[in-house]
Amino acid sequence: MKALSRPIHLLRVRRASAANAVFAAAPRRRFSAATSRASSGGPLPPAPRPVEDRDLAELVRADLHPLSLADLVKHGRPPLSEEALLSSANFALSLVPVRLAHRIQALRNLPYIVVSNPNINRIYNNYLHSLSTLLPWYDPHHPTITDLDSEIRFTSALAELVNTHADTIPILARGFLECRRYISPPDVTRFLEEHLRMRIGTRLIAEQHIALHDSSQPHSDPSARSRMRTEHPSYIGVIDTSLRPATTIELCADWVADICELRYGIRPRVVIDGEPDATFAFVPMHLEYIITELLKNAFRATIENGTASEPIVVTIAPEPASPDPPAFAAPGGNHPGSAAPPSSHRHSIIPLDDNASGVTIRIRDRGGGISPTALPSIWSYSFTTFSADDELPGSSSGDGLAAISSAGAGASSLAGLGYGLPLSRAYAEYFGGGIAVQSLYGWGTDVYLRLKGVGSIAS
Ligand SMILES: Nc1ncnc2c1ncn2[C@@H]1O[C@H](COP(=O)(O)OP(=O)(O)O)[C@@H](O)[C@H]1O
Numbered sequence: 001m002k003a004l005s006r007p008i009h010l011l012r013v014r015r016a017s018a019a020n021a022v023f024a025a026a027p028r029r030r031f032s033a034a035t036s037r038a039s040s041g042g043p044l045p046p047a048p049r050p051v052e053d054r055d056l057a058e059l060v061r062a063d064l065h066p067l068s069l070a071d072l073v074k075h076g077r078p079p080l081s082e083e084a085l086l087s088s089a090n091f092a093l094s095l096v097p098v099r100l101a102h103r104i105q106a107l108r109n110l111p112y113i114v115v116s117n118p119n120i121n122r123i124y125n126n127y128l129h130s131l132s133t134l135l136p137w138y139d140p141h142h143p144t145i146t147d148l149d150s151e152i153r154f155t156s157a158l159a160e161l162v163n164t165h166a167d168t169i170p171i172l173a174r175g176f177l178e179c180r181r182y183i184s185p186p187d188v189t190r191f192l193e194e195h196l197r198m199r200i201g202t203r204l205i206a207e208q209h210i211a212l213h214d215s216s217q218p219h220s221d222p223s224a225r226s227r228m229r230t231e232h233p234s235y236i237g238v239i240d241t242s243l244r245p246a247t248t249i250e251l252c253a254d255w256v257a258d259i260c261e262l263r264y265g266i267r268p269r270v271v272i273d274g275e276p277d278a279t280f281a282f283v284p285m286h287l288e289y290i291i292t293e294l295l296k297n298a299f300r301a302t303i304e305n306g307t308a309s310e311p312i313v314v315t316i317a318p319e320p321a322s323p324d325p326p327a328f329a330a331p332g333g334n335h336p337g338s339a340a341p342p343s344s345h346r347h348s349i350i351p352l353d354d355n356a357s358g359v360t361i362r363i364r365d366r367g368g369g370i371s372p373t374a375l376p377s378i379w380s381y382s383f384t385t386f387s388a389d390d391e392l393p394g395s396s397s398g399d400g401l402a403a404i405s406s407a408g409a410g411a412s413s414l415a416g417l418g419y420g421l422p423l424s425r426a427y428a429e430y431f432g433g434g435i436a437v438q439s440l441y442g443w444g445t446d447v448y449l450r451l452k453g454v455g456s457i458a459s
């Protein structure tokens, strides 16, 4: 049997695609250099400062600055000058602690018995820990990152923060499942809607600075700097200004097919049509997350339905920039077979350009559609029809606990958390797009993913 580690690794490295791969590999090198300098007598990172109630009260009083894309790209194309890099670091520092404090407060507002659950408590402690590592730098009145040494140390703290919170979703999922007697599914969905949308923005701020840091390196090897520029000329931090969705789809389809082949001995096929050469400006990590989840659903449905010999057809339709873009709606609108309830846009990013060109991607499978009883629940966090007890994805309805326990909730499971659709929609809506599902029960499902590009970014 083929080992699964290869494609996962491959996807992880390439998944993150260029900018993220840069971010995954290089900071370690840079930061270990920084650490060894520190251990040989150089400046040490400031010691974490325990978070006190008055810190929290002060941070929560500070308004949540709405995140705008213009802020994320205002430092220009990398490599950044030292001044721009410091400004980017201070900008991230001005936002992240406030956002962490709001999350800590939201977690504290959950019923006590829920916050006491070991999994939820672990997440709560991760937030406290991350905030304590940033507090020593935080001063709402003055920029405190004023030289490259502190910038390196701060970026290292941000990278640690991103890592600490990498597994939040399966842990929260397990925690809320264990607490289901004490908190209702709508309350869980309400909490997660806000929490996970905020998390998208916080990670974006941190990853943007880390990627800018990494692709700038004004303080290091000039050859690395020019290599970075020629290898990834279309990147500004984590944003790819000419992202080709067809490439992402091929990559993700290959990976999801590997999982299916390994687990079920079946390798569903994907056919891409429409305009595969379309490109737009977007965050590759977000597109990869969404496409992987939508393809997992489509592949699973065709396997379960015994129609895996029918290809999944992915149509790419670029959408021209328009002064008056149509509101997003799936064909069928409020037809009983469709499901596209409104959701909150409060936590999305302020766009650069409201009329940026985007792309609509339709994923069409012959997997039998979604039953009318399941359809109203598909956008709820934790709703799944997957049962890990079955060798093949089964039809017995349940929650994801079995899947989490047996599959380890790792990236290699095909389904089971019930977070794929709602979280994909949160990612799509973050930049003003959306997802609509059109089920033709007994036949198959069309998923329409509309993504608004982030707009044209001046050099
Ligand atoms: N393409 C599809 N065909 C049939 N059913 C689907 C499809 N996409 C989603 N579903 C249904 O929606 C449910 C929720 O999907 P999702 O949020 O991705 O969670 P999960 O895949 O972990 O179950 C699935 O369990 C499945 O019942």
Ligand SMILES: [Mg+2]
Pocket (backbone or CB within 6 Å): 293, 296, 297, 414, 415, 416, 418, 420, 421
């Ligand atoms: Mg899924």
